[in-house]
Amino acid sequence: MTEEVKAWWELTARWFQDDIDLDVGVNWTGMGVDDDLRLLLDVAGEDVLELGCGGGQCSVALAERGATVTGLDLSEEQLSFARELADEHDADADFVQGDVTDLGMFPDSTFDVAFNAYVFQWVDDLAACFRETHRVLREGGRFVFSMPHPVYGLADPESHEVAESYFDTGRQVTPQEDTELDMVTYRHSVADVHNALVGAGFRVERMLEPGSDDPDDYEEGPWGEHRPELLAKLPSTLIFEARAA
Template identity: 45%
Template sequence: MEDDARSWWNAWAEQFQEAYGGGAIEVGIDWGPGAPKDDDMGLLGDLEGKKAIELGCGGAQFGIAIAERGVDVTGVDISAAQLSYARKHADERGQDITFVESSVTDMPMISDETYDLAFSAFAFQWVKDLQACFEEAYRVLKPGGKLVFSVDHPFYKIVDPETHAFKQSYFDDEPRRQYSETVDAEMVIYRRKIGETVNLLLEAGFHIEGVHEPGYDTPDDYVSEFGSFDPDLMATVPPTVIYSARKR
């Protein structure tokens, strides 16, 4: 539910930003664990003169990185706490970014056909109604506009990092729930099959340009800032999947 995501990120924002930013703003194009940095995959395309919206922007490290390349960026996030970091980070880097506090499933304050690009990194797994999210992304994109987003791979978290055996069925679509006493909130993550995500994109009207599962088969090739990701398992199962789609 949206309230779950809002409560979790408002509670976890400080700990998250400190853990993955070290208290200092580090911006960059980062699709997630195991994926090449700085859009080496070329998924964003030509950014010159573009208008872009980041869906689930968090602290806006990604959005600031492309704003510094001349993109007019809007950041949307459900968490007021995360957006406070985003505004602080943008100010520190001297970037004029518009930030909107909203669910990505319902953005009435955003006009139709406004953006050339919509993007999101490791945020949509917190979205319960992914169909509504895709429909909103489709609505705010200009004709021919592009949606690129990453989520954790549906295989990764169901494999035991020690034995590499499956801990649960791939077909089990129950959300993953984890309560944190530290922040007194519950994390709820929705795991969706690859086919389910593709079909939801198609139903929203998108043309699928690619489904990418980046990775390497050697553990030493992985450097992950995320403590829950194990190099040995990452070399066996991709931790990140990236989707690229275009508005017809």
């Protein structure tokens, strides 16, 4: 992950956490806690790594389920919030600062499960991240993550027509009116993600695209960023389940 991504989160973390006000739990779709997907199954007694833990809501939830959890994040501001949240819930979770593309602070074969939710749009080098994740997982370890579906962001939110190219991957800059920094993210195709997983030594077990064709099943979100009519037409979330071979 890049210095500009880190700078963005150091600047906006507190505002983001206050506004989004996420409950403790696993937020796979970016629209609130949705543990009903049951992707991580029973983690009691397992060593779990959250890659890009943000405010720690997911890490705290898994610690409360009996996992030994380590949350990693690039931003010290996010980690500060996560530690406060863990203290509030009396949850035993460790939080460390670091880049998901370089997990050198962890020995080989340290974890049983690695996961994250809505993080990889911030990561430019997925191949490096996946190689490192494979290295720190034990043989047969599970890697589960969700990310923005690359097709959803291509549609104009008003007309629903395709407004951008699916093949325009890589660095994306979104101008911000209210901050001194623009937001930088990275667009990855489905093939990019799948092939990076396979190249790192993972066996992909499932891909999921959760959603509904009923606009009434969606809310607009804390900033009005979710468009129910568009969400009922296109998947907004892509989920991978993989296992370290």
